[in-house]
Amino acid sequence: MAVQLTGVQFSYENDSQRQLLDIEQWGVERGERVLIHGPSGAGKTTLLNIMSGLLACTRGNVSVLDQRLDQMSGKQRDQFRANNIGCVFQRFNLIPYLNAIDNIGLARTFSAGGSVQWRDEASALLSTLRIEQSDWVKPTSNLSMGQQQRVAIARALINSPLLLIADEPTSSLDSENRDNFLSLLMELIGSRDMTLIFVSHDMALAEHFTRLEALSDIARRPC
Amino acid sequence: MFLRVAVRSLLSRKGSAIMTLMAISVAIFVLLGIEQIRQQARDSFASTVSGVDLIVGAKTGSLNLLLYSVFRIGSPTDNISWQAYRDIADSDDIAWAIPISLGDSHEGYRVVGTTQAFFEHFSFGKKRNLAFFEGEAFERTFDAVLGSEVASALGYSVGTEIILAHGLASTSFTKHDNQPFVVVGILAPTGTPVDQTIHVRLEGIEAMHAGGSTVPIGAFAPANAPDTDFSEPDSITAFMLGLKSRMSTFNVQRQINQFAGEPLMAILPGVALSELWQMMSMFENVLRLISALVLLAAVLGMGAVLLASIRERRQEIHLLRMMGASPFYLFCLVEMEAVILCLLGMLLGGVSLYAALSMVGDAVFSRFGLYLDAALLTPEAALMLGAVLLATLAAAAAPSLKMYTSARNIT
Numbered sequence: 003m004a005v006q007l008t009g010v011q012f013s014y015e016n017d018s019q020r021q022l023l024d025i026e027q028w029g030v031e032r033g034e035r036v037l038i039h040g041p042s043g044a045g046k047t048t049l050l051n052i053m054s055g056l057l058a059c060t061r062g063n064v065s066v067l068d069q070r071l072d073q074m075s076g077k078q079r080d081q082f083r084a085n086n087i088g089c090v091f092q093r094f095n096l097i098p099y100l101n102a103i104d105n106i107g108l109a110r111t112f113s114a115g116g117s118v119q120w121r122d123e124a125s126a127l128l129s130t131l132r133i134e135q136s137d138w139v140k141p142t143s144n145l146s147m148g149q150q151q152r153v154a155i156a157r158a159l160i161n162s163p164l165l166l167i168a169d170e171p172t173s174s175l176d177s178e179n180r181d182n183f184l185s186l187l188m189e190l191i192g193s194r195d196m197t198l199i200f201v202s203h204d205m206a207l208a209e210h211f212t213r214l215e216a217l218s219d220i221a222r223r224p225c
Numbered sequence: 226m227f228l229r230v231a232v233r234s235l236l237s238r239k240g241s242a243i244m245t246l247m248a249i250s251v252a253i254f255v256l257l258g259i260e261q262i263r264q265q266a267r268d269s270f271a272s273t274v275s276g277v278d279l280i281v282g283a284k285t286g287s288l289n290l291l292l293y294s295v296f297r298i299g300s301p302t303d304n305i306s307w308q309a310y311r312d313i314a315d316s317d318d319i320a321w322a323i324p325i326s327l328g329d330s331h332e333g334y335r336v337v338g339t340t341q342a343f344f345e346h347f348s349f350g351k352k353r354n355l356a357f358f359e360g361e362a363f364e365r366t367f368d369a370v371l372g373s374e375v376a377s378a379l380g381y382s383v384g385t386e387i388i389l390a391h392g393l394a395s396t397s398f399t400k401h402d403n404q405p406f407v408v409v410g411i412l413a414p415t416g417t418p419v420d421q422t423i424h425v426r427l428e429g430i431e432a433m434h435a436g437g438s439t440v441p442i443g444a445f446a447p448a449n450a451p452d453t454d455f456s457e458p459d460s461i462t463a464f465m466l467g468l469k470s471r472m473s474t475f476n477v478q479r480q481i482n483q484f485a486g487e488p489l490m491a492i493l494p495g496v497a498l499s500e501l502w503q504m505m506s507m508f509e510n511v512l513r514l515i516s517a518l519v520l521l522a523a524v525l526g527m528g529a530v531l532l533a534s535i536r537e538r539r540q541e542i543h544l545l546r547m548m549g550a551s552p553f554y555l556f557c558l559v560e561m562e563a564v565i566l567c568l569l570g571m572l573l574g575g576v577s578l579y580a581a582l583s584m585v586g587d588a589v590f591s592r593f594g595l596y597l598d599a600a601l602l603t604p605e606a607a608l609m610l611g612a613v614l615l616a617t618l619a620a621a622a623a624p625s626l627k628m629y630t631s632a633r634n635i636t
Contacts, residue, residue, distance in 0.1 A: 056546055056635050076633075077551055084549020091547075094540040097230070099237035104229065111226045112549035157548075 010062035040217030055079035088158030095154030148179035252523035253574025338430035360410030531624035563621030
């Protein structure tokens with residue numbers, strides 16, 4: 003299993019009365035491409051943060067790539083995330099004061115594979131993602147949104163993660179850039195046998211995925 | 226990569242980074258500059274007299290004797306008879322003796338009656354002898370040798386005639402008008418009270434006080450040959466001794482203190498100088514306190530600027546955490562930014578101080594007698610810079626902790 007959630011509950015420490023998430027049982031098989039949709043504010047990002055180990059659930063078992071995140075320390079979760087999980091967001095995917103290559107290199111330094119030759123891999127990824135070589139060393143704030151999102155894929159994949167988590171990565175893109183982004187993403191994921199968990203409110207993307215889930219089906223929220 | 230991120234991050238906030246850097250540079254400049262001046266002041270003070278083994282005067286406090294004999298401050302309590310001087314100066318252990326006679330002035334500058342021995346044996350600093358900027362030592366009764374400051378302040382040069390007055394005010398009523406002295410030499414700057422002194426021969430003082438009756442009358446009375454058989458003075462104010470062997474210093478000091486003829490005392494100038502400096506340690510500490518406070522202000526300012534920046538870095542924090550950075554990494558990132566600012570500030574402050582010193586060094590030396598040496602990295606300065614770095618880390622702890630907590634509490 004890529005992800006296995008059992009009896010997971012989450013609430014913020016300073017607001018423990020309000021359950022933000024309550025999941026009885028939910029899982030994702032390895033190699034699946036899951037599209038999760040739901041209204042904004044429904045807890046999609048919280049769910050992703052729990053799966054990436056950025057947030058620790060209040061109760062329950064969180065197992066990612068057959069490892070129990072709920073039993074790890076914060077530091078172990080950070081290391082696990084760096085090694086095994088790639089993330090792409092709607093925006094602010096790159097450190098604005100670093101160029102594309104440095105952004106990718108920085109992501110590399112957090113993983114266990116640390117300082118191994120990553121430049122060749124980064125070059126290959128950026129070429130595959132059709133980023134022109136002259137744009138590699140520009141400050142990323144000078145790149146177009148479409149370019150930034152594609153560099154973000156390279157940044158997320160540099161540590162060869164087995165799980166990619168994407169949080170509305172296409173919402174800031176126009177339709178042409180969106181299709182471009184999705185086809186490149188799917189191509190890379192397919193060639194690497196990765197699992198994809200993709201959150202979006204755009205149901206039109208459904209054709210790219212193997213499974214469609216509504217957040218309301220995954221989580222019941224006692225409100 | 227960590228360092229690169231910290232540098233790039235600072236560069237992305239160029240404006241505030243540069244302002245902070247400048248504040249720190251100024252503080253480092255002040256800190257090192259004051260330290261430099263403090264140390265040089267102490268050194269040049271301690272080396273006001275060197276090579277003199279003992280200073281002898283009438284019985285009084287040792288600081289008082291030091292003040293009037295070396296610094297020309299205050300008044301001697303009593304004089305020493307010429308006979309006592311001769312007795313001591315002629316004894317076996319003594320290599321040389323410099324008699325000093327005080328009491329006259331010119332335009333507020335003190336006049337010292339002494340002998341050739343003064344120019345031969347008196348030394349200051351690291352055993353530096355007196356050097357002539359112009360002219361030569363006095364040879365005749367009414368010759369005068371000026372300290373560098375006297376010459377420059379009063380605009381005198383070799384050949385100028387000067388009138389000396391009894392007492393110390395420039396408006397003294399009893400001017401020895403009938404006996405003008407002629408400037409024959411001007412000393413090079415020393416950074417000691419010698420610069421503010423007019424030196425004449427002992428017999429010049431005697432002759433002046435005798436109203437010219439012992440020498441031929443006339444404006445150019447000393448035109449006669451270098452006089453060797455002058456009337457010996459009855460008394461002098463103090464004298465400095467050089468010993469044949471330093472081993473006998475305490476022996477000679479005891480003999481003088483127990484001198485049978487009249488109540489005398491001998492002091493070791495080095496010991497008395499350091500006693501005097503001790504009294505000024507308060508002043509030193511105030512200087513240090515001021516520079517420490519300037520530095521504190523700069524470091525706190527940096528802390529405030531960094532703290533304000535954390536708020537704008539929410540998304541960056543979130544992204545870094547998602548990439549796998551631990552909260553501790555983010556803590557270190559802010560500390561690193563502070564350390565970079567601090568080290569650059571040290572470099573900039575140090576370099577500008579160095580430049581400033583090499584530009585004004587000569588001017589300061591000639592005006593204040595402070596020899597500012599360009600060796601900035603003394604062990605003490607290095608220690609201070611270490612303390613600055615610690616203060617920087619401490620001041621940056623606040624923004625770093627803020628970064629840490631924001632990194633832990635991702636929402």
